[in-house]
Amino acid sequence: MASQPSDPRLGPAMLAVNVVAGAGWLALTYRFLWREGPLLLFVIFFAVGAVWLLSAIYYSIERLKYGVAELDVTGPVRTGGKLAGVLRVPAGFGGAAELTATLRCLRITFLEGIGGSRNVAQIPYENETWSFRKRFAVSGQGRDSECRVEFNIPANAEPTKQHWFYLGYPYDVVEWQKPGFRWELDVSTDAPGIGFRRTFHIEVVPAGKPT
Numbered sequence: 011m012a013s014q015p016s017d018p019r020l021g022p023a024m025l026a027v028n029v030v031a032g033a034g035w036l037a038l039t040y041r042f043l044w045r046e047g048p049l050l051l052f053v054i055f056f057a058v059g060a061v062w063l064l065s066a067i068y069y070s071i072e073r074l075k076y077g078v079a080e081l082d083v084t085g086p087v088r089t090g091g092k093l094a095g096v097l098r099v100p101a102g103f104g105g106a107a108e109l110t111a112t113l114r115c116l117r118i119t120f121l122e123g124i125g126g127s128r129n130v131a132q133i134p135y136e137n138e139t140w141s142f143r144k145r146f147a148v149s150g151q152g153r154d155s156e157c158r159v160e161f162n163i164p165a166n167a168e169p170t171k172q173h174w175f176y177l178g179y180p181y182d183v184v185e186w187q188k189p190g191f192r193w194e195l196d197v198s199t200d201a202p203g204i205g206f207r208r209t210f211h212i213e214v215v216p217a218g219k220p221t
Contacts, residue, residue: 033063072204076101081159081195081210090165090217097157097197103148104201112196113161113212114141118173119189139191140167148199159195169216 077100084094093113103109116136148157173190193212199205 031062031066033059068204072207075204076104076206079197079206079208083212087163087193087212087214088217089163089167089169089214091163093159093161093163093195093212093214095159097159099155099206100153102152102155103157103199103206104203106199106201106206107148108145108199109148109157109159109206110143110145110198110200111159111161112141112143114194114196115139115167115214116192116194117168117189118192136192140164157197159197163214165217167214170213 079097079099082096082098087093097109115138117139118136120135142161144159144161146157146159148155150156168191170193171189171191173188173192193214195210195212196208197210198207
C-alpha cells in the first residue's frame with residue numbers, strides 16, 4: 011500500500027505564510043486605501059484580505075485539531091480500475107460516523123487573454139472534467155478510527171499528466187501548451203465545530219502501463 015499525505019498546500023509552513031500574507035494585505039489596504047483611495051476599492055481589497063486571513067486561520071486550527079492525515083492506497087490506480095484506500099487520522103474524525111469523499115479529475119490548461127488575444131500573458135486554468143461523490147462509514151474510536159474509501163475509475167478517463175507552465179512565446183505550440191490532468195480526492199466530515207477536511211492528490215496511470 012502506498013501512503014499518500016494530504017495536500018502540501020495546507021501544510022504548517024504554507025498556512026503560516028498565508029496567515030502573515032493575509033494580515034499584511036489588510037495592513038497595506040488600510041495604510042494606502044483607507045484615507046486616500048476610493049471607498050469601494052477599499053471595501054473590495056479589505057474583503058479579499060479578510061477572507062484570506064480567516065481561511066488561513068480556519069485551516070490552521072483544523073490542522074492542529076486533527077493532525078497529519080494519511081491515505082493508504084492499494085496498488086496503482088488505473089483508468090478502468092478502482093481507487094481503494096484506508097484513511098487514518100491521528101486524532102480521529104471528531105466523533106463523526108460518516109465521511110463524505112469526492113473524487114474529481116481536473117483539466118489544467120491556459121486561460122487565453124481577454125478577447126482571445128494571445129499577446130496577453132496566459133495563466134493556468136483548471137476545470138472539472140469528471141467527479142463522483144460518495145459517503146463512507148467511519149469505523150473504530152479515537153486514534154483507532156479509520157475510513158475505507160473506494161471509487162471506480164472510468165475506462166475513458168484521462169490519466170494523471172503534469173502540466174508545464176511556461177511564459178514563453180505565445181505562438182509556439184510546444185509541450186507546455188498541451189493540457190494536463192490532476193486527480194484529487196476531497197474528504198470531509200460534519201463533526202461539531204471545525205470538521206475534518208483534507209485533499210489528497212491521486213496518481214492515476216493508464217490501464218496498460220506496467221508497474
